Amino acid sequence: MKLTFHGAAKTVTGSCTLLQIGKLKILVDCGLWQGSEEIESRNWLPFGFPPSTIDYLILTHAHLDHCGLIPSLVREGFAGEILCTEPTRDLARLILTDSAQLQEEEATVLSKKERRRGGGPVRPLYEIEDVLVSLDRFGDPIPLHKTIDLAKGVKLQLRDAGHVLGAAFVHLRVTEGRKRPKRLIFSGDLGNTDKLLTPDPAEPEPADGVILESTYGDRQHRSMRDSIAELRQALLLTFARGGNVLIPSFALERSQELLAVLFQLYKRKELPGCQIFLDSPLAISATKVFRRYSECLKPEEAQALAHSPNAFDFPALRFVRSSEESKAINAIASHAIIIAGSGMCTGGRILHHLKHQLWRPECSVVFVGYQAEGTLGRKLIEGARTVRIFGEEVAVRAQIWTINGFSAHADQSGLLRFLTHAQKPEKIFLVHGEMPSLVALKQAIQTKLGRTAHIADWKETVEI
Ligand SMILES: [Zn+2]
Ligand SMILES: [Zn+2]
Incomplete structure (x- = not known):
């Protein structure tokens, strides 16, 4: 089983992790890069894998930094199924449509400028048509806590991440051959506690490996x-x-x-x-x-x-x-x-x-x-x-x-609590954070939980 970090590695946006189990390829999130010009230019790079080879895309929630590159993925050949909760499906439809409109408007403005300089039209990153085609790739919504068989020996369960409406963290139970089943968690974005509308994050099951967001890994929120x-x-x-x-x-x-x-x-x-x-x-x-x-x-x-x-x-x-x-x-x-x-x-x-x-x-x-x-x-x-x-x-x-x-994100205590409930897994990969947060969280995991966490690098592949 292999993991490759195609996004949100040593930065917050562009969430995209590829899990390969034998021939099965599962992508978790396919988000837009947002921030500096250098970061945003990555939206135009080819994906680090052939999209046509991906079987499933598990979408943790509808924020643009998790779903915003789906239209590009589909245009480049992804023909698998998108799995998410029902509210996430409805919200992703809105968010992606709005994103395509913004991309088209931006391209129109840039095209005008280019023409004045004697150049040709500027293409948007994607268009409404790409979004419409993408919406066809959403499968039946997955209810929280229901176990789904993705392939032989691969079981999926989504649980309430308490981050935004519909947001889920991902439990995967993988049995390869005669080996002991391995339990993996992708945290997606985890919520803060005590919000007025959205419930607190659910507790995870014990896991062997956790891919953990680290947005606020270096601070505690006020109440x-x-x-x-x-x-x-x-x-x-x-x-x-x-x-x-x-x-x-x-x-x-x-x-x-x-x-x-x-x-x-x-x-x-x-x-x-x-x-x-x-x-x-x-x-x-x-x-x-x-x-x-x-x-x-x-x-x-x-x-x-x-x-x-x-x-x-x-x-x-x-x-x-x-x-x-x-x-x-x-x-x-x-x-x-x-x-x-x-x-x-x-x-x-x-x-x-x-x-x-x-x-x-x-x-x-x-x-x-x-x-x-x-x-x-x-x-x-x-x-x-x-x-x-x-x-x-x-x-x-x-x-x-x-x-x-x-904030819609857990603070350092919330992230450590999540790992404690997952019974301090052996493998911890930190993603979705800027360097100061990643480093502070890694240190806190070491001193408070006695575990070594690894800060994932962009395009890095690890064997688990
Ligand atoms: Zn989010
Ligand atoms: Zn995010």
């Missing part, structure tokens, strides 16, 4: 209670100064969790006179999927959603679909909370809002999710004094807040 208090403080201080609050947010999960938090503050009458805008057609559509699968949320939240008002429907909240409505928000000077994508400020409507509000000292920008190296979001949290937006230099005078307690 949800403290994080809500910090957000409240950010909002009230900003409104007292006469400004607005921008919250760059991932359309999937962060936005819905934020709405749940803001609804709590609204119910306690702590947000007088404020207007909340969910300015993201993608987040609005994802919110509908949350309603459809409310049985996957915490039971008390599922019940609350059946009544009005609720986290997704209360008087201060407005869903903004059209770009005209989005532009109209610019006319509001104060008491607006604007939640818009993209989460790492790499594109989308948040850029327009940043251009209009970032230079205003009375405003605030609140980051509630991971900001990869090389993104505009990362520059802002690292204290940039000016940034370039749409080719224009914009001064950063707004107050910048980072509230990691709202």
Whole structure:
């Protein structure tokens, strides 16, 4: 049995791991590279394996850094089956369609520039048609905890990763010949505990090997209670100064969790006179999927959603679909909370809002999710004094807040707890993290669990 790390090795994005068991080839995730220009250029490289030889693609969840290269994989010949939970299938449809639209728009802009220079048209990474063909490759959804036979001696089970709606970690039980069965876990992205909507991660079974995400391997999150208090403080201080609050947010999960938090503050009458805008057609559509699968949320939240008002429907909240409505928000000077994508400020409507509000000292920008190296979001949290937006230099005078307690990812304690439940497996491979997180997590695994973890390298193959 062999593992090759084709993505998210010594970086966070581009998740893609190939497992070969004899002739059977299983890919776990096929994500988009996001971040610096160097990282994003990898989206255009050929896959490190012939896509036509892959039998199954197991998709842990619908975030773009896990599903975003599926259309390229299918276009390059993948004809196997995509296995995931039902909410992940519905969310991946939305996320991939949106991604293709962005790719096409970007290619149109670049083509215009190229033509002016006398060049030819620029092709998008993939198009809507590629997404439509990809959707045909999704097999019947896999219910959590149900054991599925993938091939002789290979059994699959998905369990709740508590990361975003539909997210799962992967259990594989592999029996090769007369050898003792080996149990492998791919963590995908593991969730933080104490979120308002999504339940905590399920416990894994004992395993021989774990491929573990390491996003926040070097830190502990503040509690949800403290994080809500910090957000409240950010909002009230900003409104007292006469400004607005921008919250760059991932359309999937962060936005819905934020709405749940803001609804709590609204119910306690702590947000007088404020207007909340969910300015993201993608987040609005994802919110509908949350309603459809409310049985996957915490039971008390599922019940609350059946009544009005609720986290997704209360008087201060407005869903903004059209770009005209989005532009109209610019006319509001104060008491607006604007939640818009993209989460790492790499594109989308948040850029327009940043251009209009970032230079205003009375405003605030609140980051509630991971900001990869090389993104505009990362520059802002690292204290940039000016940034370039749409080719224009914009001064950063707004107050910048980072509230990691709202993170959808487990912190170091959560990751160690996961390994402890898996009975401190013999082989641990660390992926999906930047070097400081990987190194800190490796050290913590050594000192606290007495195990040696290996930091996976890009394109590295290991025998297990
Ligand atoms: Zn994720
Ligand atoms: Zn991820």
